[in-house]
Structures are given as structure tokens and as C-alpha cells.
Amino acid sequence: MNLHEYQTREILRRHGIPVPPDQVASTPEEAESAAAAIGGEVVIKAQVHAGGRGKAGGVKLANSPVGAREAAEQILGMQIKGLPVNKVLVAPAADITNEMYLGFILDRANKTVTLMASAAGGVDIEEVAERTPEKIVRAQADPVIGFQPYQARDVAYELGLSGRHVRQFADIAMRLYDVFLENDASLLEINPLAIVASGDLQALDAKMVVDDNSLFRHPELAAMEDHTQLAPSEVEAARAGITFIKLDGDIGCMVNGAGLAMATMDTVKLYGGEPANFLDIGGGASAEQVTAALNIILADPKVRAVLINIFGGITRCDVVARGILEGLSAVERRVPMVVRLVGTNEEEGRRILEGAQLPTASSLSEAAERVVRIARGEETPAPTPGA
């Protein structure tokens, strides 16, 4: 789960990390009074879960409250990479001497939490990591004692800092590490961590990604999720316990298991089709979940055919079959479907579907090939049963 910059800034501030004061505005008028309250030159930044907002015009400077209102007018309501901008952050425009990058990530290769830092801040760190990996300094937290101040100082010296900047950097890094652990982050970064005119270090932008699996113990973070930054269908899916990601094609996919779902999409593509989505109904999908999944898939008007691919393990084929029929009786829209159902209680599941005149395929290749032909109009499917 992503947090907005303004949410992350507030969390960092509470943990004693120097973050300039700011205000959030949902209207140009709010932005104007925020700028007036802050005084001087301000920066107005789109709050959106998409990278590259600067290039997209989502960050503007303003010299006056009126200028801030005008900038907010332009930014609010923008779409950046398809996501709506409903809020802007208004903060003092900083006089920057030097920009660095400082972040912690969940390091799967080393099985720990790792600090990443770079003297080249303010830019996309993934690009730095790709092009000039030697410019990134890393330090791994120890599994027993965690990340330690000496490591932060070591990094600071590597970045070429000296004097009080070393102390400030180390202090910020230690606090950032605490924030990472306390919030079950998988990524937490300050970019840029800047030396400003006063000569002090300040966090001018911050980003946190929280481990979705940890939200059961962080209700306060779960409540911060901005559902406007997800497709409504994705929100609905999450509510039903389904993982759904909208794509651009016309063949809806409903699969159990993430790996099989990807492999199903790959196979559809291999036969020349374009998947309309990734959808994993999960391990023990109930009839209700199957119904919800069907609804979500068919809500996409581009979908011309649906491929259901279930390999029952925990999931029982009979339950899925009943769910499909139940779902079909609840949705209005009719599109052709190809169902492949194997594994636990396979025979019963197939019997149920065939009893309802819904044809089944036995192999994934066969099913994928067929659904692609149907979507292309090369094959006329049997009519789909329903309400």
C-alpha cells in the first residue's frame, strides 16, 4: 500500500525527522490560504500514487498566495498516469545547496532491511541503480541488533559529508529506520534529503510503501489508504479478497493462484490474444468470491470473452462451478466463456457446469486457444447460460 507524500511527511515529522512545515489543500482556495500561512515562495505538489509527477506538470512554484491558487487550479483535477489528483501539498520552496537520496528497503536477496543512499538525490534512484550502481552506498541492518549509528556515519562519510552533516545524517537515518520497522514498510525513502540554505539537512520529499500483509496490525495506516488512487474495480476486488489488476486487452481472465494467473495471461498472449486483466481469486475462493470476480471482469466494457482457469487444490471445483452459475445469474452482461476446471472435485464441478450447458476445456492451451479465437470472432461460441 502506498502512502501519499503528505502522509509520509507527517509520520516522519512525528518521529523527529526535519521536514519543512506544509499544508494539504483540496481546493485552490485552500492552497491560497496555505501559501499565505506559510509565507514566501512555495511549492505546490500533486499528491498522487504515480512517479514522474514533476515531468507531468504536477509540481509548480508560486511566489504569492494568488500564484499558489492558480498553480493549484492547474494541478487539482489533473490525471497523472491515469490517476486523479485530488490533493496538493503546499510547502515552502527550499533554497537547496545539495540533494541526496536516503532510503530503506526490504532486501529480499540479503534477507534483511538495507539502507540505500546516494550523493545524487532528487532523481529517480532506480535509474541511478541501473546506470551507475557504484554511486549507491548500501548498508545492511543486522538481524539481531538492527541498523546501528556507526553504519549511518559510515554511509555519511562515504557520501562525502563532514562535521554536523554527518551527525544530522546519522540521526535522520536512525529515525528513518525506526519508522520503517514501526510501520512495516517495504520501502521508505527521502528524496531529496537536502542541505538547505541554513546548512541543515531537511527531508524535502518522502515516500513510503507499507507491506499489505501487515495492515492487520496497523489499522491507522490502513485507514490512510486513498482509494481514489486505485481503479474502482480494484477496490471492489480487494474488498472481496480477490487480487485484480486491470490491463488493456479484451479477454477477461479468472484464475486461482497468482503464478497460474500470470501463466494463463502469458498463454493467452502466446496464442495472439490480449488479456484484459490479472485476476487471482485466491486459495479457498467461495461462491461469493467467484460471483464478485465475474462482476468485476464483466464491468469492463472492452471484455469480449472470458477464460476461467481453475486448478483445484484448496479451492474445490464444485464450489467454483456453483459460483460461476450463481455469478452468471446475477450479472446482466453476457459474453462467451471458456472454462477449464481441474483438480479437487473436478468431476463434480464439470458435471455442474455441463448440466448448465456451459462447455469446459481440459487443457490450458486448448482453453486459451479457444478463447482467443472467440474474442477475434473466429469461432462462434455456445450461448452462455444465465438469468
Added chain:
Amino acid sequence: MNLHEYQTREILRRHGIPVPPDQVASTPEEAESAAAAIGGEVVIKAQVHAGGRGKAGGVKLANSPVGAREAAEQILGMQIKGLPVNKVLVAPAADITNEMYLGFILDRANKTVTLMASAAGGVDIEEVAERTPEKIVRAQADPVIGFQPYQARDVAYELGLSGRHVRQFADIAMRLYDVFLENDASLLEINPLAIVASGDLQALDAKMVVDDNSLFRHPELAAMEDHTQLAPSEVEAARAGITFIKLDGDIGCMVNGAGLAMATMDTVKLYGGEPANFLDIGGGASAEQVTAALNIILADPKVRAVLINIFGGITRCDVVARGILEGLSAVERRVPMVVRLVGTNEEEGRRILEGAQLPTASSLSEAAERVVRIARGEETPAPTPGA
């Protein structure tokens, strides 16, 4: 540093451990209104840093607010093992079904934090440990992952608990462990942890000892120290960075280093004397500390002679010598002194003292033997120089 029961109860309560409501009273009237507020039968307990307060009459039951006032009248102002009772705790008298012991200690042998529990609660756990060690169940926290719920459940089953008592016990143990770590405790115990009439577990008495060395990071705990529970001389010593413990003899001792201080006391005793105190002026004792130490020793009217034994390492003998002279010029009382000064800058230290007509001894045995003879009046010492 010891916390009072009422302070520990409050900390446990804040951490979600079930502790019955209570109030602290410093006067009989406060105890009366506390009892009225709590209602029903109450227990009035002396708040004092001494064990065995029950046997000493420091715990009484009362059926009414008036009874509570009378009980508080008796308890307040008592001395228990020499310590004044300035406060009482008023709490509901519990209807107890079963009493257990639950504590965590810093386990030096196993180099970890260890849970200790016993189905025989409400009694002195050290006695249980001494007489029937098999009745104590132990579980050690892992250095990496800490104390885990499965360990708490394991202990609960060992104690013979079942059903919800296991869950409640595990929950309390986990929270108690958190309190231990958060407060740098060296001992934290609930005794008794009782099953009360409702069938639930409740912490009816609690004790916490905090690691003195950690107080720099726990100002809130340091502020809770009750100085009335220490001899005034001990408080004064602590303020000067000196470790001082008052004993019953008549030979004052001033030594640098705890081990040497104990060995000096032992040697005094070996020659038939009785040390009046343990006093360690610490590693790098300044002239001010030596002065303070002299003042503290001589404040005890029983002291008939003083033995100063300094082996300079960090501590420099010349500094100590000047401190002795400075101290002597500041205190009014004159008692005979034997000084032994060896190690770093030994010659200069001795020169300073001898310049002031203060005789020095070269070995500890010689010094101890002499101070004992002087205290017994078997030897007439040279007059002590001073103001």
C-alpha cells in the same frame, strides 16, 4: 532503582495488564476518601522499599472508609526495616481463588531475560527458589526474536492452567515482557498473579527494579525515585557520583573501586574492626568527590576512625591527596585517619599528605590493623590536620 508498588501498578495498567483500580494516599483522610470511592472491602498497603511489609503490619484490610482511615493512621509513619512509610495504596480487597507468581529477571548466567513462574504465588519467590526449585518454571527469551507467546503458553500449561486462563496468562506474560524491555528492568514481578472470583487473572501486587545504568534514557523513571527510601547520606553520595552504603560499625572507609572497597572492609573485619560503611569514590574521583565522601562518612556520629585506601589507576593520588586536605579543611569534625595511597602519582600524593602532617601507610594490612587499633583506643593517633 526500586519503584513502589503503586508506580509499577500504574505502568502495568498502561500496558494493558489487568490491575485492579487503586488510589494512593499520603494521609488517613485521603485513605478514607479513596476507600469510599473504591467501595466495599479494601486493602491498605504500605508503600515502602522493603520486603516483608505484611509481617511487619504494613498491610491491613478495612470494611469501611472509616476503617480504612484507621488502618492508614496505623501504617503511615511506620518504619519498616528502617524505612519510613509515607504513602499507602488503597485497593479493593480481592476474592482470590488461586495465587501464582510471574516475573522476568535479567538472567546473568544464561545471558538473557528469563521468565520465572510458580503455581505457588503470594509468597517469597526467593524462598521457593531456595527450598523447592522444582516448583519454579522458567523460560528464556531468545536473543534475536525475544520472548514468544508459545513460551508463555507452555509455562501456563506447566502451571496447570487451562482454557481462558492460558490465554490470559500468555497475554499478561507477553505484556510484562514488553514492560521489562521498555523500562530496562532488571526484575519485574507480579506476585500474586491471582485468579479472582470472576474467574479472570489479575495482578494484585507488582514490583519493578530498574537498571540504574539505564536511567539516562528513562528520565520519567528517574523522576519516580523516592529519595525518602534511602538514607540521606546515600542520596547525597549518589548526587556526588559516589557509591555509599551505611553499615553498623565505627570505622569509616573511603576506597576507590567496589572490589577494593569490599576487600578493605573484609580486611578491617579480619583485624577485628567493624566497618561503618561501604564507600566507592569511583574511577576518576575529583577533589570535590573526595570532599563529599569525607563529609558523608563523618556525618555518622558512630564513626571513630577513618581508613582511606586508594590504589590509583585512573584516579591520581595527588588529586586524592588534595581532596583529602580540602575536605578536612571543610568539615568540622575531627577523627583520626589512616591513609594508604598507592599507584598513579603515588609519590606526589604522599608528599602532599605528609606536608600536611597526615601520616600514610604503605600496605592495606598495615593500614587496616592500625585503624582498628585506633578505633579501639589501643593506639593514640597523631592529631588530624584541618581547618
Added chain:
Amino acid sequence: MSILVSGDTRLLVQGITGREGQFHTAQMVEYGTRVVAGVTPGGAGREVAGVPVYNTVREAVESTGANTSIVYVPAPFAPDAVYEAAASGIGLIVVITERIPALDELNMYEYVRRKGSRMIGPNCPGLTTPGEAKVGIIPGNIHKRGPVGIVSRSGTLTYEAVAALTARGIGQSTVVGIGGDPIVGTSFLEVLEMFERDPETEAVVLIGEIGGEAEEEAAGYIGEMSKPVVGFIAGRTAPPGRRMGHAGAIISGGRGTAEEKVRALEAAGASVARSPSEIAELAERALSRR
């Protein structure tokens, strides 16, 4: 022979009285796995599918000599269950539970290793040595005993591969689902090493997916292996930056793509299937070439 689980496995089921625990215990017993004990705090005295239930792992191990455990305990309590198993001397701990926070997984990994035990998973379908022991949720009836070892990060995609092999008459030595989370107890590489040492295994199928670098790490070892490896990587069509269900399956910063992984595997000499149905075909060819 086989790896990790066999007829010598004495299985303990942690969380045996839960819905999934009960269902899969029955399935495992039916398959012939020696399920010797279950644990649910407060459940002592009960039986599930004829298996006695204990309050604690310690008790269960003392009473039954269990040497392997499978964990169906819900995510908030699963780490505790794993610690309990490792502390009680269980040598192999198979964690089916999904959605365990990654920071907990780091601790689980560290602790289990330090205790000298091995963890498979979390978020995995378990393992099967056909005809001897099914320790997990992979449907039993799709297996057939034979010369191919399977190791996979995926759940149902593993079933797909197993079923395809069996349909072609190719049996499996052991099928190992290592789990789809960013942090798992046992890596591709470690399972490959075990298959390399296992005399029964003649070829290995490795099923990976986008995200992380586990497949690339494995590729580093495949070149040294004496046995042929068939690979498959799910997620060729996955868009960057979107997490494909598994917490680990995400292409980020241009790393972890299917292309990179396929390239690494092929460079190490593995043959890589383009679709799940091709896996069995390539496995057959690999076996015939030996």
C-alpha cells in the same frame, strides 16, 4: 530416494483444528502420509482424522517423535508457531500460511536457520514425494512417482506442471513448492542442490515467476549441475510496477522481468518452456537425452 519428505516423515500439523487444518489433515492421512500429531493450544484430547491433538509442540514431539511440521496457523500467529516448532527440534517446517508480514518472515528465517532447522515457505503449497508423503495442499491424485524433481515458487502453476508430467507418464521424485513471498525459508538454489545429490532424480523442473533474483541465483548453479533442468517463468506479459498477486511478483526498476530470468536460465543450459503445457514436453526430451 527423494528429498525432504519421505516414508520416514513423522508429521505434526500446527493449527490442525482450523478449517484448512482439518481438511488437509484428512487429505494427507488419506494419501498415506504418517501424520502423527496435531497442535492447537487448548485442543489437547481432541482428534482430527484420527490424529491426536496436543496443546504444545513440545508435548507433541515428546509423545509422538514428530520430525516435520506443517503450519496452517493464520498469519498473525504463524511466526509464533514456527518459532515453537524450531525451538522444539522439528527439523523441517512447512509453512502454508499466506499473507505473513515480511518483517516477521525475516525473523522466522533467521531463527529457524539458527536452530538448525529448515523452513519451506511461507505462502507455499508444500511438498510431495509421490507414494510416500504429501506434506501440503498439492492434490495427491495428480502425482506419479518417477525421475523428475520439481521446484516452484508458484502454487496452482505447480499443480499444472505436475499434472502435465503425469499425463505424459513422467513421474516425480519430489515436488517442492518454495513459496511466492519475497522472503522464503528455502531457495531454488538449495532445492536444486538437493535434487543434484538425490540419486533418484534425473531431471529437474524449475518454475519461477517475475520479481526478485532467485531464478538468476539458481541459474548460477544450474551450469554446474550434472542433471538437465527445464525452466518456466510466469509473467512474460505482466506490466512493470504492478504486483501480480504474490507479494514478491513485481517488476521494479526494470529488474526481475521474465525476459531476464529466461535469458539467465538459458545461458546456464536450461531449456525454458514458453507455456505450462510445454514443460512436460521439454522434460520428456531432457530425460531421453540422458
Added chain:
Amino acid sequence: MSILVSGDTRLLVQGITGREGQFHTAQMVEYGTRVVAGVTPGGAGREVAGVPVYNTVREAVESTGANTSIVYVPAPFAPDAVYEAAASGIGLIVVITERIPALDELNMYEYVRRKGSRMIGPNCPGLTTPGEAKVGIIPGNIHKRGPVGIVSRSGTLTYEAVAALTARGIGQSTVVGIGGDPIVGTSFLEVLEMFERDPETEAVVLIGEIGGEAEEEAAGYIGEMSKPVVGFIAGRTAPPGRRMGHAGAIISGGRGTAEEKVRALEAAGASVARSPSEIAELAERALSRR
């Protein structure tokens, strides 16, 4: 020979620019110890007693090949200094700092061990191998090289024993102050084992005090030693329940008394002195009996 420190010791001083660090660095250099580097964050470029100062231990080790460190860093920052030393490959870390919280000491102990290093202390006076290296604060001039190994939980009481031995003409192989805190990096037992293996050491003096069970643990090994041991326990007159200065020196629940410890040592065959001055006498007798 000697144990732990010698002419091969290349010493790093952590906290070298502090008051104590400066004073004792000068003393150690004067004694002839090879002090090769100091560390104080932000202190790079300075010199203390001719010793170059670095910002980090890593840099200091890379530049000077330091293999031993001594820590004078104040208690709140001492654990970090110890972690830094262990992480940088320092094999022996001597922690002079006193008043470190016990929970920090647990972590220090655990971490240093896991890194394969050894910690002496905290809250210790350090060690001296007379004529070769003084790593700590024990006054250098009281030593004389010879056949007696000394291990002690006490500071100044150790000086007392060393001075008494030297006054009698008995030299020391190595003098080791292990520290007076409840949690220390190296135990009596471990140092006894080293002295037992050290060809130069012919007899050992063990100086303990009330509290804990370290002396009793050591006694268990003394019986197996080929070399005579002379013991002394401080605190015979200490009242129970009062902490005698050292965080560890407390008689609690009737355990940790001087009597118990003396009994354990004597039962193991050690001769136990009744006063510090008797230590040298007993050591002389022990040597003459060999």
C-alpha cells in the same frame, strides 16, 4: 607466551579524543603498547600521543591493520562502538566504559560472539602482558613479567594483587580484568582455559567477589586444571540485598555469598586468601610446590 594481548597486538583506541581516551592512550604508548590508530567520529586528521585518528573503525582497520580495540566511549554510545569494532573484524574488544545498561550488554555479548570476536568487559580495567602490551588502565609500573596469570572481576583490587605479587618478586604472564557487570563478554572460566593452555603461565590468581555464579562456574573447571589456582573473594562482610557498587555485586536470595564461593573454590582444590595481602603469599607457595 601470554594470552590475549602481546607484542603482536595492534591497538585501536575508540573514543581516543575524550579525556580518558587521551590520558590512557599516552599511558599505553609510553608503556610500549603498539597503539596504531584512534577513532572519533569527526576526528580524522588529528593525532593523540602521536597516534593518528580516523572517523570510522573500518577506515582505521584498513589503514593500520588494527586487530584489537579498546573502548573509552561513554555508556550511551559504547554499544555502537563495540558493534562497529566487531563488524570491522576486530578480534578482541576491550570495553573500559562503565554504567552500560544491562540490556545493551546482552546485545553486545550476542553480537560480538556471532561475529567471532571476543569482548573483555564492559566495566573492566583491561589487560596487561607485562613488557609487551598494556591494553587498559592498570598502572603499568606495578607489573613484572613472570609465571602467574591473573584474572579478576575487580579493578583496583586487581592492582592490589599485581602490586603485591611484584613486591614479592613474582611476575605475571598476563593480567586480565574481566569486568564487574552482571553481563560480561568473557568469563572467568574462559580465561582459566586460556591460562591452562598458555605454556608461560604456571599458576593462576582468580579474584572474585560476591554476586552471580561466575566463581562457582570457574570452580567446576579448576578441578580439571593442571596448574594451581589461588583465589580471593571480596565481600565477606557485605550485607545481603545491598548492591556493593558493581551492578553485579549483590547477595540476593541467599545466593552469591562469599562463603559459597570460597567453599566452591576450595572444594576444587584452589587455595583461597583471606585478605588481599595473603594472595601473593599463597601464589608463592603454589609456585614453589610445582
